[in-house]
Amino acid sequence: MRLAGTASLSSDPSCATTFDGILLCGSQDSLGRPVIAEFNTNVSKWSKWTLLDSGAFSPVGCALTGDAAALTCAYLESFGEEVATWSVEAQTHLGIVERSGTGLEDNAVTEPSCLELSTTEVWCAVTALNGQVDAISYIHTEARPYSGNARLAGYTSAAVAVSAPSCAGTTICAWLNAGGHVFARKDFPLTTLPSSQEAATMTDLGGVFVGRPQCIPSTGGKIACFAVNVNSQVGAIEYTPPGWGTIHWSSWANLQGSVAQDWFSCVQTYFSDNLLHYTCVVVASTDHTLYFNNFNGSSWGGWSQVDPNTTLVGRPDCKVVNKNLNNNVITCLARGPDRSPLYTVYTP
Numbered sequence: 001m002r003l004a005g006t007a008s009l010s011s012d013p014s015c016a017t018t019f020d021g022i023l024l025c026g027s028q029d030s031l032g033r034p035v036i037a038e039f040n041t042n043v044s045k046w047s048k049w050t051l052l053d054s055g056a057f058s059p060v061g062c063a064l065t066g067d068a069a070a071l072t073c074a075y076l077e078s079f080g081e082e083v084a085t086w087s088v089e090a091q092t093h094l095g096i097v098e099r100s101g102t103g104l105e106d107n108a109v110t111e112p113s114c115l116e117l118s119t120t121e122v123w124c125a126v127t128a129l130n131g132q133v134d135a136i137s138y139i140h141t142e143a144r145p146y147s148g149n150a151r152l153a154g155y156t157s158a159a160v161a162v163s164a165p166s167c168a169g170t171t172i173c174a175w176l177n178a179g180g181h182v183f184a185r186k187d188f189p190l191t192t193l194p195s196s197q198e199a200a201t202m203t204d205l206g207g208v209f210v211g212r213p214q215c216i217p218s219t220g221g222k223i224a225c226f227a228v229n230v231n232s233q234v235g236a237i238e239y240t241p242p243g244w245g246t247i248h249w250s251s252w253a254n255l256q257g258s259v260a261q262d263w264f265s266c267v268q269t270y271f272s273d274n275l276l277h278y279t280c281v282v283v284a285s286t287d288h289t290l291y292f293n294n295f296n297g298s299s300w301g302g303w304s305q306v307d308p309n310t311t312l313v314g315r316p317d318c319k320v321v322n323k324n325l326n327n328n329v330i331t332c333l334a335r336g337p338d339r340s341p342l343y344t345v346y347t348p
Contacts, residue, residue, distance in 0.1 A: 001290075001310040004333055004341035005037050007049040012315040013333045013341070014073075014111065016062040019323050025333050026052075026060030026073040027341070034060045034075040041321050041331060041345060049341075059111030063122055074112035074124040110164030115217075117171065125167050131160035133175060133185075135167075159183045159202045168215040169223045172239065180208040182227055182237075184215075186244050203245055205237060207252055211262025218268050218276055228262045229254075232285055236266075236278070236295075255293055257303045260285040265318040269328040269348055273297065279348045281306070281318050281332055288312055290332065294348045306332075306344055313337055 008030040015025040021042040027049075029035045034052040039045070052060075058076035110127040117123050125135040161183075163176035174184040182205040205225070213227040223239040234255040240248055263283035271277050275297025282303075284291050290306035316334035333343045 001307050001312075001334070001336075001342040001344045004039065004343040005046040005049055007035065007037070007341055008339045009035075009335050009341055010339060011059040011111070012335070013317045014060050014062045015317045015319050015331075015333055016072075017319040017321045017331075019321065021321050021329075023319055023321055023331050023333075024062055024073070025317065025341075026062045026075070028057070028059060030339070032057040034058055034073070036060065036062070036073055037341070039331065039333075039343065041329060044345075046343075061112035061114045061124065063114035063116055063124075072114060072122050074114050076109075076112065076126065110212075113165050113167045113173070115167045115169070115171070123167065123171055125165040125173050127161045127164050127175065131162065133161050133165050133173065135171075135173070158204070159185075163212040166213050166215045166225070168225075169217045169221065172215060172223050174205070174213045174215050174225050176209055176211070176213060176227070180210065180230065181206055182209055182213050182225065184225070184239070184249075203249065205246070205249060205252075207235060209235065214264070214266055216266060216268060218278075222276070224266070224268070224276075224278060226264065226266045226280060228259050228264060232258045232260075234259055234264055234266075234280055234282060234293075236280075238276075253300070255280060255300050255303075257282065257291065257293070258285045259283065260288060261315075263312070263315045265316045265332065267318050267320050267330060269294070269320060269330070270323050270325055271328075272325045279318075279328075279330060281316055281330075283312050283314075283316065283334070290316065290334070290344065292346075292348065306346060310342060311337060312342065313339075 009027040011028040013025045013027045017023045023039040026036045035049045037049045038047040060073050060075045062073040109129050112124040112126050114124040161175040165173045165175045167173040172186045184203045185201050208230045209227040215225040218224050221241040226236050235252040237252050238250045259282045266280040269277040278295040281292045288311040291303040293303050294301045312334045314335045316332045318332040331345050336342050
């Protein structure tokens with residue numbers, strides 16, 4: 001693995017891509033402030049790590065906006081959330097949405113998880129100190145961009161979150177509860193539901209997991225979610241639309257292996273056989289190096305080491321930086337033992 005610029009990152013990275021070779025990643029600097037950097041895979045060059053807000057101390061969550069000209073990174077400020085938009089084309093910080101009037105829980109504590117709702121609208125969700133999951137939607141092309149906010153979970157005690165949420169697709173978010181179950185919620189409105197209605201919107205996906213799950217969009221409106229179980233193995237489960245409830249989710253598949261904590265990242269890959277393909281990358285508990293495992297549409301192939309000479313700490317973030325069939329270029333960003341940003345590029 002190679003250095004991704006000069007920085008000391010104090011939190012796990014979050015990356016988004018325009019699928020044309022450009023990758024934007026956010027993290028925190030050595031003082032805990034939100035920073036971002038861009039990687040152009042076409043010329044194998046990283047930009048400098050740019051400070052987003054000198055007064056904020058928060059992890060960063062990044063997502064693609066549908067016009068493919070801007071990548072959005074969200075971060076928390078004290079007592080709320082701010083959203084910063086970074087333009088890939090203009091190479092500039094376009095502005096910050098102030099927290100005033102957002103309606104988010106004042107003591108949000110996790111990194112935001114953001115997804116694209118449309119070509120102009122982005123959705124971000126966070127978990128608060130009391131286990132509520134809050135979300136906000138905003139339109140990045142308007143001067144007053146907030147379009148609504150909602151409490152996604154909090155009334156139903158079983159669904160209280162102990163992890164950051166992970167959101168994907170058309171507003172499906174998943175998180176971990178105190179019992180280690182993965183809970184998911186779909187197509188919630190941007191209004192807080194009363195307690196009598198909240199439970200009906202939740203789906204308990206079961207399992208006994210640790211750490212934050214990861215959900216990614218897939219072909220045909222499907223959603224794949226991944227989490228590390230108590231045996232340190234990655235589990236995978238898939239949602240098939242349009243209905244909702246446990247009958248629309250597959251059973252959990254076990255990828256075997258041994259993962260350090262919840263240090264993994266999974267992506268969809270694209271091939272001409274029209275089957276669903278995924279790749280999961282983990283930091284192994286045995287030697288703290290990267291391994292990957294590919295799903296070929298019917299089964300997982302087993303773990304292969306990426307780089308035996310580089311040890312890592314924390315959760316990597318991997319993205320497919322193009323969608324060329326049979327030629328998937330995956331870029332992973334992670335942190336070394338000295339918190340330096342390290343990356344690798346490979347084709348499964």
